[in-house]
Amino acid sequence: MSDNSAPTKTISDFEAKLAEADQTVAAFDHAHESLLEKARGFLRSNPTAIPAIILIASIFVFGFIATFIVPNNFLTASTLSLILKQVTVVGIIAIAQTLVILTAGIDLSVGIILVLCAMIMGRLTTLHDVPVILAVPIALAFGTAMGAVNGLLVTKARIPPLIVTLGTYYAFRAMNLWYTGSESVRPAALNEKASGLLFFGKAFNIGTATFILGSFALILLAMIVWYMLNRTAWGRHVTAVGDDPDAAMLSGVQIDRTLISVYAFAGLICAFGAWVALGRVGSMSPIAFETVNLDSITAVVIGGTSLFGGRASIAGSVLGAMIVGVFFTGLALVGVESYWQWFAMGCLLIGAVALDQWLRRASQ
Numbered sequence: 001m002s003d004n005s006a007p008t009k010t011i012s013d014f015e016a017k018l019a020e021a022d023q024t025v026a027a028f029d030h031a032h033e034s035l036l037e038k039a040r041g042f043l044r045s046n047p048t049a050i051p052a053i054i055l056i057a058s059i060f061v062f063g064f065i066a067t068f069i070v071p072n073n074f075l076t077a078s079t080l081s082l083i084l085k086q087v088t089v090v091g092i093i094a095i096a097q098t099l100v101i102l103t104a105g106i107d108l109s110v111g112i113i114l115v116l117c118a119m120i121m122g123r124l125t126t127l128h129d130v131p132v133i134l135a136v137p138i139a140l141a142f143g144t145a146m147g148a149v150n151g152l153l154v155t156k157a158r159i160p161p162l163i164v165t166l167g168t169y170y171a172f173r174a175m176n177l178w179y180t181g182s183e184s185v186r187p188a189a190l191n192e193k194a195s196g197l198l199f200f201g202k203a204f205n206i207g208t209a210t211f212i213l214g215s216f217a218l219i220l221l222a223m224i225v226w227y228m229l230n231r232t233a234w235g236r237h238v239t240a241v242g243d244d245p246d247a248a249m250l251s252g253v254q255i256d257r258t259l260i261s262v263y264a265f266a267g268l269i270c271a272f273g274a275w276v277a278l279g280r281v282g283s284m285s286p287i288a289f290e291t292v293n294l295d296s297i298t299a300v301v302i303g304g305t306s307l308f309g310g311r312a313s314i315a316g317s318v319l320g321a322m323i324v325g326v327f328f329t330g331l332a333l334v335g336v337e338s339y340w341q342w343f344a345m346g347c348l349l350i351g352a353v354a355l356d357q358w359l360r361r362a363s364q
Contacts, residue, residue, distance in 0.1 A: 044359045047304030047311060050352075051319035054302065058323060062330030072333040079333075081209035083325040088214045089114070089280055091321035092273035093292050094299040095225055096266035098317045101300055102229075103242040103262055104309025105161030109150060109169040110270050111292040116176045117143045118274035118284045122185030125194035132196035140271045146172060147267020151260035169293075176286050184285040190278070201279030214276040218318065221269070226314040238262055243310030298345065299324055302352045323348075 043050055063075035073079055093110050100107040117139040124130040124138065146168070153164040190197055200214035229235035237258045240248035249255055278284055303320030305312040327348065331341045 040359060043355075047313040047359075048316045048319070049304075050355065051303045051313075051316045051323060054348075055319050055323050055326065058326045058330065062326065062334070065330075065334055070334050074330055074333050077207055077209040079329065081211055083322065083329050084215050085210070085212050085280070086329075087321040087325040088212065088218050089273055089277045089289065090292060090295045090299060090324065091218045091318045092221060092276060093270060093296040094303070094317040094321050095222060095314060096269035096273070097296040097300050098303070098305050098312050098314060099225070099229075099238070099262050099266050099269075100161070101297075101305050101307060102238060102309060102312040103259060104307075105154065105259075105262075106165065106297070106307075107150065107161065107263070107266060108165040108293055109146070109172055110266065110296060111289050112169050112172040112176060113143050113146050113267055113270040114274045114277060114292065115284070115286065115288055116146070116172055116179070116274075117271040118278050118288075119176060119180050119185060119286060121197055121274060121278060122190065122194065122284050123180065125197060126185060126189040126192075129193070132194055135194070135197075136275060139274060140268060143271025143274070144264050144268040147270070148260060148264040150267070151263030154263065155256040155259050180286045182286055185278075185283055187283045190283065197275065197278045198282060199279055200276040201282060212280065214280050217272075217276055221272070222314050222318050225269075229312070229314065234258075234261070239310060239312070241309075242312075295321070295324060298349050301349060301356070304356075306356050307353065308356075 059075075059080075066072045066074040093114060096110055097107060120139040120142055121132075121135045124135040125132055130138075150161075150165055150168055153159055153168070154161050157164075200217055201212055203210050203212045205211075229238065237248065237253045240251065240253055241255055241258050245255055277289065281288070299320035300317045301307060301320070302323055303313055303316030303318070305317060324345065327345060328341055331344060332338075336344075
């Protein structure tokens with residue numbers, strides 16, 4: 001009996017010593033990491049830190065320029081609150097875009113879904129005398145349905161998300177022009193018959209800063225979506241699908257159902273953004289918000305969400321939208337021509353993608 005147990009005991013002791021040696025080597029390697037490697041590990045684990053650092057640095061740089069080089073009113077409460085107001089709609093659309101990009105997809109139709117839903121709300125109330133309490137849910141349902149169409153085409157037809165959403169962008173745009181007859185929803189009509197659609201545009205002052213309710217709706221929406229992604233089974237499934245769809249499928253995740261729900265939810269968020277946009281602008285044109293697609297993608301990428309899926313930051317996307325606003329406002333106040341503003345934004349976007357690639361290599 002003792003002869004049989006002796007080899008087993010020897011093997012167990014050897015495995016224990018080997019594990020202890022591995023832990024010692026790992027601790028040694030960690031202790032001797034360079035400062036750059038430690039920073040990369042930190043940023044990899046905390047993607048929201050990247051846009052936070054960029055935003056603070058941008059405000060500091062433009063504030064320094066405004067104070068000592070080209071005097072302007074950038075570093076004032078009124079200007080900074082104006083930036084927040086300007087990026088409210090982009091921030092909401094960026095949250096929808098974040099969900100899609102988290103699954104390693106992309107949605108080029110978010111902007112036209114926003115505009116079409118806004119036109120549905122506006123025309124139902126001003127032309128057909130539909131109460132706001134009914135017009136809003138109808139538009140929300142249309143937005144959800146349009147998002148679901150994207151999801152069904154991606155999952156059932158097996159068409160890449162880029163092609164699907166590019167195609168539906170053109171289709172929804174045609175529907176928008178047909179439905180509206182290329183006519184805008186005017187401020188006078190909204191104020192007279194549908195003041196409830198302007199709810200999120202209500203402004204109030206805190207000192208010299210001016211805020212609108214839409215900005216607080218953006219923050220509340222970000223908190224809700226963050227909770228859904230980080231504290232629910234649905235959120236874990238979405239992240240798993242974006243990180244490794246094969247492993248997610250083997251774990252029992254229903255890939256198609258999850259993707260359809262993501263695109264449908266993104267459409268719902270865009271429709272909600274349409275309501276906020278009506279309050280923010282006070283009117284709506286069939287060709288409004290033409291750059292919101294690219295602006296949302298820029299905000300998401302700068303915000304630390306990986307274009308390859310599996311890693312996202314809702315707070316980072318909101319901060320990314322604010323970075324876009326800070327850059328354009330700061331450069332405009334300095335007197336930089338508009339084409340150089342776009343050049344600077346392009347460089348920032350390329351830098352954000354390069355940083356994402358560098359962080360991905362940290363985990364390999």
